[in-house]
Amino acid sequence: MLDPKLLRSDLELVARQLGRRGYTLDTAGLAALEEQRKEIQTRAQNLQAERNARAKAVGQAKAKGEDIAPLLAQSEALGAQLTQAEAELNALQSRIEHAHLQIPNIPDDSVPDGQSDADNVEVRRWGTPRQFDFPVRDHVALGEGFNPANAALDFERAAKLSGARFSVMRGQLARMHRALIQFMLDTHTGEHGYQEVYVPYLVGPQALRGTGQLPKFEEDLFKLRGERELYLIPTAEVPVTNLVTDEIVDAAQLPIRWACHTPCFRSEAGSHGRDIRGLIRQHQFEKVEMVQLVKPEDSMAALEELTGHAEKILQKLGLPYRVVALCAGDMGFSSCKTYDIEVWVPSQETYREISSCSNFRDFQARRMQARYKDAQMKKPELLHTLNGSGLAVGRTLVAILENYQNADGTVTVPEALRPWMGGLTCIG
RNA sequence: GGAGAGGUGGCAGAGUGGUCGAUUGCAUCGGUCUUGAAAACCGACGGCUCCGCGAGGGGCCCGUGAGUUCGAAUCUCACCCUCUCCGCCA
Numbered sequence: 001m002l003d004p005k006l007l008r009s010d011l012e013l014v015a016r017q018l019g020r021r022g023y024t025l026d027t028a029g030l031a032a033l034e035e036q037r038k039e040i041q042t043r044a045q046n047l048q049a050e051r052n053a054r055a056k057a058v059g060q061a062k063a064k065g066e067d068i069a070p071l072l073a074q075s076e077a078l079g080a081q082l083t084q085a086e087a088e089l090n091a092l093q094s095r096i097e098h099a100h101l102q103i104p105n106i107p108d109d110s111v112p113d114g115q116s117d118a119d120n121v122e123v124r125r126w127g128t129p130r131q132f133d134f135p136v137r138d139h140v141a142l143g144e145g146f147n148p149a150n151a152a153l154d155f156e157r158a159a160k161l162s163g164a165r166f167s168v169m170r171g172q173l174a175r176m177h178r179a180l181i182q183f184m185l186d187t188h189t190g191e192h193g194y195q196e197v198y199v200p201y202l203v204g205p206q207a208l209r210g211t212g213q214l215p216k217f218e219e220d221l222f223k224l225r226g227e228r229e230l231y232l233i234p235t236a237e238v239p240v241t242n243l244v245t246d247e248i249v250d251a252a253q254l255p256i257r258w259a260c261h262t263p264c265f266r267s268e269a270g271s272h273g274r275d276i277r278g279l280i281r282q283h284q285f286e287k288v289e290m291v292q293l294v295k296p297e298d299s300m301a302a303l304e305e306l307t308g309h310a311e312k313i314l315q316k317l318g319l320p321y322r323v324v325a326l327c328a329g330d331m332g333f334s335s336c337k338t339y340d341i342e343v344w345v346p347s348q349e350t351y352r353e354i355s356s357c358s359n360f361r362d363f364q365a366r367r368m369q370a371r372y373k374d375a376q377m378k379k380p381e382l383l384h385t386l387n388g389s390g391l392a393v394g395r396t397l398v399a400i401l402e403n404y405q406n407a408d409g410t411v412t413v414p415e416a417l418r419p420w421m422g423g424l425t426c427i428g
Numbered sequence: 429g430g431a432g433a434g435g436u437g438g439c440a441g442a443g444u445g446g447u448c449g450a451u452u453g454c455a456u457c458g459g460u461c462u463u464g465a466a467a468a469c470c471g472a473c474g475g476c477u478c479c480g481c482g483a484g485g486g487g488c489c490c491g492u493g494a495g496u497u498c499g500a501a502u503c504u505c506a507c508c509c510u511c512u513c514c515g516c517c518a
Contacts, residue, residue, distance in 0.1 A: 041478060045487045052487090055499035059446035068498080075498050248438075248475090369476095373438090375457060380475080 001100055001366045008034055017106045020328035022115055025103065033096050040092055044085040051078055101215055105363040107328040108300075108337040114327025120340070121327065126311065127320030129344045130403060137409065138347035139401040140278045143173055145409045146428045153279070164276075165268065165283045167394075172427035176400070176413070177286070179420035180393050181261050184288040184313055186420075188390055192309045194259035194290060199239035201262055202230040207242040210368040212334035212360075219269045222283075232265035236289035237387045244293060244370040249383060251374030255302060256293040259390065261286065279394040280352065286393035292386040295372065296362065299384035300337075303359040307339045310355040310390045316416040319399045320344040322351050336361045341391075343399045354395045357388030 006014060007030060015025040054075050061068050112121045137145070143153025152173035158166040169177055188194040202224065208214040208231060213221065222232040233239055240260050249256070264287050275281035290309060294302045307323065314321045326338040335358040342351030362382040365371070371380035404412045410428035413421050 038478085041487085045478065048488085049486060051498080055497095056447060058498050062446075072498050079498080250438085 001363060002103055002106065003362075003366070004100065007100065007103075014106065018104065020107050020111075020113060021104060021331065022329045023104055026099075030096075030099060033092065033099065037089075037092050037096060040085065040089050044082070044089045047078065047082040047085050051075070051082055054078070098215075101209070101367075104333045105336045105360065107331060108359070110325075111331065111337050112325055112327045115329035116327075117330050119327040120324045120330055123323045123325050123339065125320070125322040126315060127318070127344070129320050129346065132346065134407040136346050136402070137405060138278065139398040142401045142405055142409060142411060142428070143169075146171070146173060152428075155278075162283075165281065167279055167282060172424065173397075176417070176421060176427060177393060177397055179417055180396055180400075181286060181288060183316075183417055183420045184390055184393070185259055185261055187313060187316065188259040188288070188290060188309060192257070192259075192290075192312070194257040194309075197240060197243070197258045197260045199236065199243075199260060199262065201233050201239075201265075203233055203239055203242070205229055205231070207238055207245070210242045210245055211238050211364050212332075212367065213238065216333060220267055222265045222267055233262060234266050235264050236260040236262040236287060237291065240289060240291045241293075241364060241385050241387065242368060244383070245368040247370060248380045249293065249370070249372040251295065251372050251377070254293060254295055254372055254383065255298065256291075258291045259288060260291070261288045263287075279398050282394060285395075288390050288393065290388050290390045293370070293372075294384050294386065296381070296384050299359050299361060299386060302384075302386055303337060303339070303357060306386055306388045307341070307357040310341055310357055310388050313391050313396075314341065314343060314354070317396070317400065317414045318416070319396075319403055319414075321354070332356075332358065334358075334360050334363050336363065339388075343395065344403065345399060346402045346405075352395065354399065355389035355391045358386060360385045360387075 002014065011025070011027045011030060015027050018025050054071065058068050058071050061071060112119065114120065140153065140155075144151040146152035147170075150170065152170050154168040154170065155166075158168045161168075185196055189196050205214055208221070213234060221234055224230045224232070239262070240258050243258075244256075264285055266283060268281060268283060271281065279285075290306055292302050292306055311321065311323065321341055321343045324340045324342060326335075326340055331338050338356060338358040340353050341355040341357070343354040344350075345352045361384050364385045365382040370383055370385070372383045373380040400414060400417075401411050404414060406412060406426075406428075408428075410426050412426050413424050418424065
């Protein structure tokens with residue numbers, strides 16, 4: 001959510017900045033709502049003040065033992081007027097709030113112009129894609145080939161259980177999948193200063209509103225049927241960031257860095273036909289997420305740092321990648337600046353997204369009412385939130401299988417991962 | 429699932445219809461004292477928001493939402509959450 005004060009005071013500036021996203025702000029509509037609000041709120045509050053004054057007078061009269069009947073008679077008409085005015089005000093305020101919740105974050109000045117992923121700007125590359133002297137197999141062929149009768153990567157069995165976009169893994173492949181999670185978590189906690197957290201995988205709508213998935217993107221989520229309104233998390237960002245909802249954090253505790261492994265569940269509505277084959281786009285996948293809560297002045301530096309933490313995983317695994325600055329039109333709803341990290345996928349001869357690192361500034365914090373304070377500050381202030389994948393586990397597995405494949409269909413285990421694989425050097 | 433207790437400011441904990449947004453303690457901040465610190469003493473100290481250039485003046489908030497009342501932290505109802513005991517269970 002943007003600062004309501006800003007939306008009141010400089011609507012045209014906001015509209016211009018949001019225009020870079022390709023978003024059209026309804027300035028006339030918002031201004032009209034605001035004008036009504038002012039009028040009705042003043043009226044309602046005047047009536048409330050009058051009610052309070054009269055109630056107080058009754059109390060004082062009664063204490064002195066005076067007759068209160070005349071005072072009560074005076075107040076008769078007030079009640080209905082007040083009820084009416086309060087109802088109008090409530091209705092209007094919820095309309096305004098609803099409108100504000102639909103507005104995306106303002107892109108940072110450093111974000112490149114552009115409308116789609118074609119306009120994203122490559123920031124740097126690391127590593128050199130390997131030259132193969134044999135026909136390259138994709139990860140599906142490799143995984144299914146490990147043991148054709150009982151494939152290590154088995155989409156058919158998964159489909160039998162759950163339909164398309166699910167997977168079953170077995171044996172050494174399943175172990176590597178698990179090893180990656182441990183490796184990533186251990187790296188972030190051991191070398192990058194993150195604290196590991198464990199969180200619920202089912203959350204209520206208020207948490208999803210806090211990070212910005214609701215109210216606008218409900219169709220991307222899996223929602224449980226039942227009495228309780230619960231959703232499967234689409235990313236650990238939701239439960240982890242929302243840990244500070246309604247809290248005032250002691251400034252001495254900042255920056256807070258949390259790393260968390262969770263499964264992620266996405267309906268992938270609207271991506272029919274894309275990435276049908278393989279592990280790239282699944283309804284359920286594992287991810288290790290990094291979340292940072294920082295002081296406002298530190299958030300841009302923290303974004304660079306956090307992106308570096310994600311890159312470090314790829315460097316240790318020896319996987320070539322590039323970092324891309326998303327253009328204004330390609331960024332997520334809540335973000336003011338995003339770097340995508342894309343890993344080299346040999347079978348597709350292209351870089352594919354494996355991490356997305358974003359600074360949200362105070363956009364999520366305002367929705368969550370997440371603030372911080374130190375002794376010198378008069379009032380608590382909104383903190384800044386950031387997050388990034390570190391990394392998407394399924395896609396990392398894809399990258400390892402394909403980049404480390406051998407001519408005989410086996411896959412070499414990256415050296416950095418071997419301690420988590422019981423020393424295995426090769427699988428398949 | 430059954431029975432009971434409870435949700436108040438950063439924390440602890442008073443307050444059961446009326447000048448209560450709330451006594452008090454701890455913590456925090458400023459000051460006095462001190463070579464420095466501690467102790468002691470003095471003072472300050474919730475959040476959100478509206479109108480106003482400002483001085484200042486209002487409104488809302490005692491888990492959440494409805495209700496009763498001239499007036500609700502206090503009464504009624506529903507819901508959420510926490511704790512204790514019993515049952516069940518990984």
